[in-house]
Amino acid sequence: MVVGLSARTGWEKADGWEGELERRICLSAREDTVRGMFFNGTLDVLRSLGHQELARHCLDESGEPYFLDFFNYPVRMHYRMVATALPALADAYGGSEEALRQLGRLVAHRFLRLGVGKVMLSLKPLSPRQLQSTLPMAYRTAVSFGEYAVRWMGPQSGRFTSRRDFMPYPFHEGVMQTSLELWGGRAVRVSGRQTGGLDSECDFWWQ
Structure with a gap:
């Protein structure tokens, strides 16, 4: 089961970027996938900000016990996770635009410190x-x-x-x-x- 936008309890909605994520989710196809590092990056930033409960909620709703950094998962599952986490991240970073920017920074750090990315940095x-x-x-x-x-x-x-x-x-x-x-x-x-x-x-x- 993927994370549903209606599944939130206790977190307020973010601004218009949440709707933009939902629009993009609807345009994705079954064969569109991302690596597990995207999921782990989102969960890591939630935990680092003290939102362990929300991180557990996102993981439970994904239906996965954990994510492997270089395993492929449906992009739709990841972006629903981001949409669910976005209100809390927006509150921490002063807006959902900056929250998305910080997610990009964290995913880049994770990729460039692992596997192929580590080779690139070498x-x-x-x-x-x-x-x-x-x-x-x-x-x-x-x-x-x-x-x-x-x-x-x-x-x-x-x-x-x-x-x-x-x-x-x-x-x-x-x-x-x-x-x-x-x-x-x-x-x-x-x-x-x-x-x-x-x-x-x-x-x-x-x-």
Whole structure:
């Protein structure tokens, strides 16, 4: 059983991003999957904020006893978990947009410290310019859907584009921010926007 939006008890609704998540859930297909690290990242941030009860609720409603980081699970199950957790995360981070951004940061940290991501970080010398090949590859390793690309706009700036991806752009902003920082970027700035129904782009800069 997946997490249902109507199953909440004791948590208030978040702002409009919750409705956007539900719209995206409805557009997903059975073959659209994400790695277990997405689920574990959501549960980890809930526990770190003291929401152990909500984390248990999300896990119970998923029907899974636990999630394996590199096992595939339905994307619909994950985004219903995020939608259920979003009100509590929005309260902690000052809004659901920032909560989605923080989830992106945490998932990026988790991916880049495990398995394939760890190998990527071992490449020398580390440079933000490595994003052109490694970030789209990381996304393709983590999800079964979408098209991802990095285009350089200048010596220390570029644009990350995603097509048919189910997470809103603040999540990708968080992924970009963390990736650039881990690859050596300083004073990183990221600005995202939605460009289509399931499409978005994030401009980024660093020093």
